Amino acid sequence: MALIIIPIFYMLDYFGVIKIPNDDPLEVILITLFWWLSIALPIHNYNYIKRQGVTILKVMVLTAVFIVALVVDTLMDIPDNPVTFIILMGFWIGVVYLLVPAFIKKYWKLIALIYIPLFIYFLYLRLFYGDLETYLDIKKDYPFYVFFLPIPILFFLWVYEQWKWFQNLKSEKSKAELAMLQAQMNPHFFFNTLNNLYALTIKNSNKAPEVILKLSDMMRYTIYEGKKDFVTIGEEIAYLTNYIELHKIRYKKDVDIQCYYDVDTHLKIKPLLFIILLENAFKHGVESWSKNNAYIHMNLTYTDNFVQFEIENNFDGTHTNEGGIGLENLKRRLQLLFGKNYTLLFNKTDNTYKVTLKIPPHA
Known part of the structure; x- marks a missing residue:
């Protein structure tokens, strides 16, 4: 300029x-x-100053305190003037508080525990131990660098606080994203079931109460249990079973649905991880299959400290289970929940599709 x-x-x-x-x-x-x-x-910058008026006022006060310290030190012209020392300590404490107020509020007791004894020791040597010559001799032999020794310790403590804050921020972000993904459960199935329920009530079908009960159980599980950190495998199996039973009521064609469970039902796992794969098996398999030999085979086992969910279905050759927002949702949830400690495998032939998901149970 x-x-x-x-x-x-x-x-x-x-x-x-x-x-x-x-x-x-x-x-x-x-x-x-x-x-x-x-x-x-x-x-x-009037508008900015108006918004940041309090901060600017604090800076002006600190500047005034620093100027006062310089003036006092110049006028009194005393080596290591205690008055100047006190004013400068107030200045530097104010500067640090202005920059990192949360840190000072949290650790003020530790800072006081370190610096108050040092300050008292300085005043004792400067004012009460002996005359000025004695003090200067002591200072020459033992420089007061001790006042600066705690600064690196406090700095690394501040760095640790920032790291911890950043880790918590990432954790909160992951939790928020996970909650959003869990809230994105596709309502398509519930709308279809409600439509079928409406048709059953028109016909006065005796299946209507059963559909209402199962649908109610599923919605309750999705809304309440789905928000929990962990559910039992038994609860997850019951949820999948209700889903299958409701689909059986929907279809007029015969579907070979086989479910095999060899797992401790009291084991706890993350909720709503299998339902997307089962939804895809019905949507891309059974619903696309025009013949009468559509099938879904599902296995849930526990091997090598992992809960393993396998599901296989046939399809007509033009559909695939690999796409869709539901599967992308599942993949993202798995990454957030388990990092790399899970397995998701896909095996596709001309008209069969198999998915294997292995996840660790809750310890």
Whole structure:
């Protein structure tokens, strides 16, 4: 900026608009520039200053305290003036508090425990141990670098706090994203079931109460149990069974559905991880199969400290279970929940599709 302003000053002086004295003109220009900026910048940034008024006031107070310390030290002209020392301590405490107020509020007791004894020790040596010459001899032999030794410790403590805050932020972000993914359960099935329920009630079918009960159980499980960190495998099996039974009521064609469970039903797992794979088996398999030999075979076992869910279905050759937002949702949930400690495998032939999911149970 100075490279632009200074030539402008000289140009104005050349045309007689202003008069720059011949003795030390650069100093005059810089002083004028300083005061011009001091006045112009607050006016230009008035709205910002208005918003940050409290912070700016604190900075001004700290600046005034620092100036007072310099003035006191200059006027009294005493080596290691205790008055100056006290004022400067207040200044630096204020600066640190302005920069990291949360850290000071949390660790003020530790900071006081470190620095109050040091300060008392300084006052004792400076004022009560002996005369000034004695104090200067002690200071020469034992410089007061001890006041600076705790600073690296406090700095690394602050860095640790920032790291911990960042880790908590990532954890909260993952939890929020996971909650959002769990809330994105596809309502398509529930709407279809309600439509079928409406048709059953029109016909006065005796299946209507059964459908209402199963649908109610499923909705209750999705809304309430789905929000829990863990559910038992028995609860998850009951949920999948209700889903299958409701689909059996929907279809007029015969579907070979076989479910095999060899697992401790009291084991706890994350909820609603298998339902997407079962939904896809019905949607891309049974619903696309025009013949009468559609099938879904499902196995749930526990081997090598992993809960293993396998599901296989046939399809007509034009559909696939690999796409869709539901499966992408599942993959993202698995990454958030288990990192790399899970397995999701897909095996596709001309008209069969098999998925294997292995997850760790809750310890």
